Amino acid sequence: MNLIQQPPFMLRWAYPGAVWRLDKISKTVYLTFDDGPIPDVTPWVLEVLKQENVKATFFCVGENVENHLDIYNAILKDGHRVGNHSFHHIRGRKFKLNDYLEDVQKSADFISSNLFRPPYGSLTIGQYKALKKNYKIIFWDVLTEDYNQEKTPEDCLNNVKKFTRNGSVIVFHDSIKAAERLRNFLSAAIQHLKQQGYAFGLID
Ligand SMILES: [Zn+2]
Numbered sequence: 764m765n766l767i768q769q770p771p772f773m774l775r776w777a778y779p780g781a782v783w784r785l786d787k788i789s790k791t792v793y794l795t796f797d798d799g800p801i802p803d804v805t806p807w808v809l810e811v812l813k814q815e816n817v818k819a820t821f822f823c824v825g826e827n828v829e830n831h832l833d834i835y836n837a838i839l840k841d842g843h844r845v846g847n848h849s850f851h852h853i854r855g856r857k858f859k860l861n862d863y864l865e866d867v868q869k870s871a872d873f874i875s876s877n878l879f880r881p882p883y884g885s886l887t888i889g890q891y892k893a894l895k896k897n898y899k900i901i902f903w904d905v906l907t908e909d910y911n912q913e914k915t916p917e918d919c920l921n922n923v924k925k926f927t928r929n930g931s932v933i934v935f936h937d938s939i940k941a942a943e944r945l946r947n948f949l950s951a952a953i954q955h956l957k958q959q960g961y962a963f964g965l966i967d
Contacts, residue, residue, distance in 0.1 A: 768906050769926045770884075775902070778891050782966070784904040785930040791964040792931045792956055794819040795903065797848055797880065799937035800827050800834035804945065808937045809841055815953045817963045819843050821937070822880040822901070825850035825870030835873075844965045846878030846901060847871055855886040863890050878966060901966060904931040907952070909941040916947035923952045927959075932966070 775783045785793060796819055799805040805821075812819055821838050823845055828835045838845060850870040855863055867879065879898035881890075886900075894900060905926040907919045927933060935945060956963070 822848035
């Protein structure tokens with residue numbers, strides 16, 4: 764098992780009740796896109812998903828939603844799901860509980876959702892317990908590493924091929940950092956998953 768692309772059992776165990784992977788019986792996967800919406804990448808992602816007839820969940824940064832409300836609305840109009848990814852894309856472990864909760868709440872003014880994903884996967888147990896009262900906390904089962912400058916699109920595609928299994932929640936990024944890699948492997952990743960017989964679910 765790889766510590767980066769697929770989080771280990773002990774880490775999952777530290778946040779009881781959080782979602783890493785969904786139904787292991789059903790041949791369904793859950794595509795998620797973090798850090799948007801932004802004009803350079805998100806509309807292109809929506810176009811690919813439309814062409815492939817696939818729905819996904821977008822964990823949006825509140826600040827980006829405030830600045831690009833039209834793109835946020837396009838996500839919803841296309842039938843995708845949205846989740847809260849904080850307002851300023853902050854690292855939980857660097858913030859006091861109340862400051863962190865305040866940032867998440869500010870984001871909730873723009874993003875109506877019961878789903879929350881902590882940026883960088885960074886969340887103290889106290890923050891986790893507080894947020895769990897109002898949110899389903901969604902981590903992931905597979906990281907494509909599309910944000911990593913040292914990876915090629917082929918590496919990202921291989922992460923999808925190697926680590927995806929029934930119920931996998933897979934992370935992509937509609938961000939500037941990931942854009943070049945994403946453009947070169949997203950369609951191939953979706954087509955690979957289709958060939959493997961996976962259906963594409965929405966996290967509820
Ligand atoms: Zn993020």
